[in-house]
Amino acid sequence: MGYEKVKDNIYFYTDPNFYDVVAGAIELPTKLVMIDTGINLIEIKEFREWVEKTTGKKFEILFITHFHGDHSFGNQVFSDCRIISPEIHLEYMKMLKEHFTPENIKKEQSRLKDPRALEGMEITLPTETFEWQFEIQDGDVKVIIKHTGGHTSDSSYVYCPNYKVLFAGDNLFVNSYPYGGHSSCNPETWLEVYREFLTLDVETIVPGHGPVTDKSYIEKEITFMEDFKETLKELASKGVAEEEILEECFQKFLPPQETDNEDDVPFRTSTVKRWYDHWVKGEE
Ligand SMILES: [Zn+2]
Structure with missing residues (x-):
């Protein structure tokens, strides 16, 4: 596992055992916001504890960028938080919940490099939904979650204009190819999302997989x-x-x-x- 403070108010977790999948946290004036929860319950719990200790604040809100297990299997570590997602994401998560019987969790676990990763995992559903856009305001800091589609039809990004940071979810893979094989992937929408990213006032871009980057990487992905x-x-x-x-x-x-x-x-x-x-x- 790797975790670090990327810059003031922004915390980053990545899992080298699973395609460098990323999760992260934003520190607001009074609370913490988590974005995605990885595929390793033990590590994501450690990350949570580390951020809470470092900041002296508590996580209150979790946003999930899309339903894929490498971004949502750790949700239960945040089951005391508001879990917010687009409506369509909730539908996908209900399907995951049906699919991941104890037997199927075992199968999934056998594919992972860290066999402890999914010990005791239970798919945990969002507690609140929205259709296209959701905002939270804490003091003078605003966080916007926007449902766009692209990589999957429930894909969303999280943007904080105050901190000039974007969490792109799997609408951005850095140093690996953009996986787009799900039946709801819309590559044309994905291109539009890339172009939308370029219009945001951001200096730090956190992808769904790979290291933190900036807008120059988006330009390369558009060309590709x-x-x-x-x-x-x-x-x-x-x-x-x-x-x-x-x-x-x-x-x-x-x-x-x-x-x-x-x-x-x-x-x-x-x-x-x-x-x-x-x-x-x-x-x-
Ligand atoms: Zn992913």
Whole structure:
């Protein structure tokens, strides 16, 4: 585990055992806000204790950027807090709750490098929902959570203009490819979200995976995704068969890396397929 104070009022947690997934905290004048909860209950509890001790304040609010387990499995560590999410996120979390029987949790656990990570895990649902935007104000500090879609249809970001910080969730992967294989991934919306990020008054951008970055990284990601889209469309317009397009884009944009484990290839493949389905076949 790694955790650090990134700058005044901003705390960062990352899990090198699971694709450098990120969670973080914002210190407001009277309370703490948590964003995402990782996939390792023991570590996220330690992080909570460390931030509370460092700041002398208590966590009162948890925002979840999207339903994927690597961002929401640790929710129960914050079950005494208000847990706030978009309405559609609650629907996905209810499905997770149904899916993750003790047997399925065991299976999930066997995939993880730290076998203690999900000991005693229970999917914990949001306690309050909103549709598109939610704000909290504490003294003169404001935090905005905005539901945008993109990576998944429930994806949201958290923005604090006072501290010039953005928590992008999985609408931003730093130093790894942008996984977009979920059936509700909308890569065109994702591009719009990147452009929206550029309009925010931020100096510090915390991604869903990887190290903290800034706007220059967003520009690179826009170029990558635009290039991907153009290549898909161009090949399709020449009448190239779907199978060949998928293979060519896979090799050009998402070739397997030496550091991959065997689980990664299907995730990459599903990303290419989902983006093809959206951009070429016009599926929503
Ligand atoms: Zn993730």
